[in-house]
Amino acid sequence: MKTLADHYFCSCLDYLEARGLASHEVLNAIEFNEYTNKQTQQLAPRISLNSYNTLLNYAKEALNEPLFGFKLGQQIRTADFGVLGYLIESSTNLASAITALLSYDRLVADIGQAKFEQHQTLAKVKWLADPQCSSDVILRNMTAWVSVVRQLLNPELSPSCVYFSKVYSSTEQQMLANWFNCPIKTNAQYNQIEFPTSYLTLPFKTDNMQINLVLKQMSEQQLSQFKSQQQLTGKINNILMAKNDLQKCTLIRTASALNMTPRTLQRRLKQEHKTFAALLEAERKRRLSLYINQYPLNTIAFMLGFNDQSSFNRAFKRWYNINPRDYIKNTL
Template identity: 50%
Template structure:
């Protein structure tokens, strides 16, 4: 089960309270009144977290609710990771901490660092399909934190989002991020100049950073010890740029299991490698179809034959991929 920290969830309630929305009414509306009785440090399911964000959108009437929420992020909302980032000496080290310990805040997606000769990028891929408010909060909060800790005028090169947004909403995002915003993309990604990596934090505290790093590692180990084998396997699949050439033997080795042991452990969790791979293929499929031709989509998803992809697609969506692609194109034209 993907989760967020109780602090990260609670910060949404605090933001709603500033907008005159009652906390207890919110919890009751999403069938989570027991939140107030949870022990400190408890985890909250992504289902409850998303339900709260969507309720916030409805109650405030803000189509960019997650964007406004992300701007109000505080170091404390990230828990120990927030203070670890704050005590970093450079942005590069802060990003390293973020990539390693992001799941302490929200174990709902995979953050990756990418770099070429012209730019650096942070790409965030949810483990499951998430609402746009969840994505908007994540991407906005990262930029907001860096601006607060280094320089409020820092500007990304580009923001990419997988969701469809209206032109007015895109314009509002572009005005705040101060960079081009692209929607209907394959990834959620922020690009920024390579020179930013060497920028220093005014709150740099080397001794405190080492202490917080050790604490973060301990908390991460505790979180991982509670993860199922299926969750760990899905995390590996999510981290792959494409699914070409993957098989159970390679995944078992990555998990330090033999193929037989992996198969047995997954059976104990009432699942299998084939089912989890199928789940990941379906999760990626629609986004890939918006960008690539069907043959390329099949290859990216790791199908050796187009006919195998067609059969899987028919099982997922109840129609041929060519028909579904035409529907996606028609919806995209209507949106704009």
């Protein structure tokens, strides 16, 4: 199950309190039931992605803000990220902060995977969101990253371009462009922030090497504990999402990557009421939604790991009850 830390979830409630929505009323409205102690309404240490999606959707409607996740992301505090926030805050520069993010992002939310690319003059941070993440979850995540960097470096700092996998209206796109102060691309293959590589060496005002070292040790301990508790389903999803394409993503290879036999992997997945085939199919469908208007069908078939075009066509028709060519014609 995909989850996020209670403090990250509670930061949404804090924001709603400031907007006049009482936390207990909000939680009752979304029928929240993830407590360790129902009487004192003490939240569990990890909250499900489903509850997070429901909270953001409720807030969007209650406040009549179509881009609620964007508004929420602007109000982020480093403390909302817990130990990771303080680790980033005490980093030497943006490069070391991104390293911390890539290493320990799961401590805040195990709902996607961050990747970093550095080219000659341009750097990129990609976020591969879980298929269940709503538009507002993605908006908050991407906006919060830029907001934190501005707080720690320079409020006038802007990316070169920001990409969103979701689709927004022209008015919404303009609102995003005004705040990010750069071009906004929607319906993109990835959620991605591009910025000049020169930003990587800009020093943080809050740099503290000794505190950073202590926080890094704490993060390692917490991550080790989290990994030991993580379900096998989540580990396999992370492996699949990290692949550039899904060629050769087989049960045998995945079991080997997890240092277990295929039989053991199947048995443990059965305990979680899952199968490897179902997880692979879910990842194929997630990627298909990103690829369908970006690449030719034969390229998509290869990237999704099908052996031939006909196998891809049969799978597509099983998923959507229509063949891919007719689907594309109907959406144009």
